[in-house]
Amino acid sequence: MSQIRTRFFIAVSVAVLLAGSAGLYAGKYNQVVDIGAPLPQFSNLPAIDGSTLSSSDLKEDVVVLVFLANHCPWVKGMDGDLVKLVDQFKGRSVRVVGVAVNHREEDRLPAMKQHAAQFGYNFTYVYDESQDLGRKLGATHTPEYFVFNKQRKLVYTGAIYNSPAQMRTDGSVNYTRGIPTELYVKDAIEAALAGKPAPVAETAAQGCTVEYEKTGSK
Amino acid sequence: MRRSIPELGLILVLAVAGGFADKPALRAQSKPIALQPVTFAQWQQKLAGYRGHIVVVDFWATWCGPCVERFPHMVELYQKYGKDGKIRFVSMSLDDPSDGPALQHAEEFLVKQNAVFDDFRMDEIIPDAFEKLAILGIPAVFIYDGSGKLRYRLTGDNPNRQFTNEDVDNAIKDLLAGSK
Numbered sequence: 001m002s003q004i005r006t007r008f009f010i011a012v013s014v015a016v017l018l019a020g021s022a023g024l025y026a027g028k029y030n031q032v033v034d035i036g037a038p039l040p041q042f043s044n045l046p047a048i049d050g051s052t053l054s055s056s057d058l059k060e061d062v063v064v065l066v067f068l069a070n071h072c073p074w075v076k077g078m079d080g081d082l083v084k085l086v087d088q089f090k091g092r093s094v095r096v097v098g099v100a101v102n103h104r105e106e107d108r109l110p111a112m113k114q115h116a117a118q119f120g121y122n123f124t125y126v127y128d129e130s131q132d133l134g135r136k137l138g139a140t141h142t143p144e145y146f147v148f149n150k151q152r153k154l155v156y157t158g159a160i161y162n163s164p165a166q167m168r169t170d171g172s173v174n175y176t177r178g179i180p181t182e183l184y185v186k187d188a189i190e191a192a193l194a195g196k197p198a199p200v201a202e203t204a205a206q207g208c209t210v211e212y213e214k215t216g217s218k
Numbered sequence: 219m220r221r222s223i224p225e226l227g228l229i230l231v232l233a234v235a236g237g238f239a240d241k242p243a244l245r246a247q248s249k250p251i252a253l254q255p256v257t258f259a260q261w262q263q264k265l266a267g268y269r270g271h272i273v274v275v276d277f278w279a280t281w282c283g284p285c286v287e288r289f290p291h292m293v294e295l296y297q298k299y300g301k302d303g304k305i306r307f308v309s310m311s312l313d314d315p316s317d318g319p320a321l322q323h324a325e326e327f328l329v330k331q332n333a334v335f336d337d338f339r340m341d342e343i344i345p346d347a348f349e350k351l352a353i354l355g356i357p358a359v360f361i362y363d364g365s366g367k368l369r370y371r372l373t374g375d376n377p378n379r380q381f382t383n384e385d386v387d388n389a390i391k392d393l394l395a396g397s398k
Contacts, residue, residue, distance in 0.1 A: 029354065031376040073281045104283070132325045136375045141355045166281070168317055174315075176343050206348045209355040209374035211284060213383065 027202050030157055032138025035201045039063065039152040040136040043128035043153075045099075046067035048113045053097065053126050061093035061150045062192045064185065067134060068098045068125070069142040070115040071106045074207035077165030077173050078143055079119040085160070085186060086122045094189055098125040101134040102211050115153030118131040126164065131212055145185050158203030241277035251328040253311055253321060258350040261310070264338070266366065272305045272393050273362040274386070277351070278343075279312040280323045285357040289331055290384045296335050299390060311339035312347055312356055361389050364397060 027034040043054040059064040065084065068075050086096050098121065100107050110126045128134065137146055137157075160214050161180035165173050188198035256264060276292045277320040278285035289309075296307040309328065313320045316369065321339065328337050340347040348354060353377045361370035372381035 022250065032378075071283060088234070131377075138377055140375050140377055140380075166314060166344065167317055168314070174314065174317070177346050203350065204345075206354050208282065209284060209357065209380075211374075211392055212380055214220050214375045214380075 002050045007011060011106060027138075027157065029202060029204045030138045031140075033157070035154055035157070037137075037154045039065075039148045039154070040133055040217060042128070042133050045128050045133075046109060047124050047126045048109065048116050049124075053124055060095040060098075062095070062189050063110075063152070064094065064096045064189065065133075065146040065148075065149045066096065066098050067137075067139040067142050067144045067146075068100050069102050069104075069107045069208055069210070070100070070111050071102075071104065072142045073167045074141075074206035075143050076119070076167035077175075078160050079121075079164070080173070081160060081180075082143070083120050083122055088186065090187060092111070092193065093140070094193070096123040098123055098131060099128055099139075100125070101128045101139075103129075103213065108159055116183070134210055135212065139205075140171055140210050141205045141207040142210060144210075147188040147192060147198065150195075155192050156184060156198040156201055158184060158200075158205045160185045162203075164206055221309050235311065236238050239282050249329070249334075251325050251333065251337055251340040252326055253328075253337050255315065257341050258337050258347065261338070261340065265362065268283050268308075268362070270364050270368050271303070271357070272364060272390070273308060274305060274390065275308045275310055275360045275362075277312055277356045278309050278321055279356060279359040280327060281313065286327070288357055288383060289327075289333070291386070293331050293333055295390065296333075298371065300335060304365075305390065305394075307334065307335035309333055309337045311337070312344055314344060315340060340394065350379070359388075361393065364395055369393060 025181040039055060041055045043056075044052040045054070046051055082096075089096075100112055102108075102167060105111065112125055112127060115121075133139075139146070143160060145156065145158060145160060149155045161184055163175045163177035163180040165175045167173055177213075182200065184200050184203055187200070191198045273365060274292070274295065276289070278287065292307065292309065299305045300307045311321075311324045313324050315321070324339065342350065351358070353373050357374065359370070359372040359381065360368055361372070363369045372385055372389070374380045
């Protein structure tokens with residue numbers, strides 16, 4: 001009888017472990033990480049100003065990574081609001097880092113420099129040729145935000161706000177759901193600075209699909 | 219006439235993709251193509267009307283570079299499998315319904331591509347369309363079997379499982395083998 005109980009216990013334990021590991025990091029939309037995931041370590045990513053950036057360089061209380069792609073009209077649509085967001089937190093312990101990972105020429109460093117100048121980027125913008133950072137965070141669309149708190153745990157991932165903005169072919173910006181009313185990233189940063197959880201922890205980061213190289217598939 | 223950088227970019231992308239139309243099988247047709255607007259609910263009804271056929275749905279938009287680049291493959295598949303009607307090929311544009319020039323570009327692109335299958339556009343705000351389709355972005359290809367069941371849902375929503383043209387080919391072959 002005790003043998004049966006032992007086998008049953010082992011079976012239940014294995015089942016719980018399997019169920020737990022399957023859903024350990026996958027979020028509601030993000031298929032790789034969930035809230036609470038650690039900031040992946042990265043080193044010496046080249047930035048548009050000629051410097052390099054490593055995760056160990058990030059000393060601020062709140063770190064925001066935003067995956068960008070120069071060619072993407074959903075990035076261009078919210079670029080102005082991203083710049084304003086960075087300005088809003090000037091003088092506070094917040095670091096915003098733009099990350100590009102696509103291998104298209106128009107998304108690589110030379111084009112990143114032009115794009116940053118054109119849109120007045122006021123934050124560090126790095127290129128991850130290896131695409132490792134994007135893969136580790138499950139970043140699949142641009143623009144896609146990841147907010148980390150002082151403990152470098154993920155507290156928010158998803159869109160900047162609730163009305164994705166698209167730049168049209170005539171250069172105008174169309175807020176698809178009108179003027180944004182829920183500022184997810186701003187609210188998440190404020191909450192993280194106050195040591196509180198984000199009011200909304202995950203949203204769908206809709207936009208242009210990040211193109212991962214097949215050779216790097218895991 | 220001065221053009222904005224985004225506009226020039228779109229023209230370049232369309233021009234590059236349009237280059238595929240030089241292939242003999244894909245030579246441009248002169249007949250205009252009018253995108254059929256469908257809401258998500260109407261699209262569900264349309265899908266039900268395809269029952270009895272394998273259906274390949276290509277979700278694309280003129281603003282999506284990879285979609286535009288992949289589109290010729292969909293036309294090639296139509297040439298290979300779609301002409302006898304056993305497999306129905308559908309293009310579903312997710313261009314902004316309120317952006318007239320974008321929709322016009324989309325129709326011109328389809329003409330260049332000789333996309334003589336069923337060409338729809340989703341008459342929804344783009345983020346709403348994504349939500350209703352339960353995708354985060356495009357390109358995406360959905361493939362239904364003859365019973366109307368969604369058998370392949372090919373998206374870019376996982377960095378380690380993004381689909382390729384080969385995945386679309388294999389899915390079609392798989393469903394064809396199963397329907398014999």
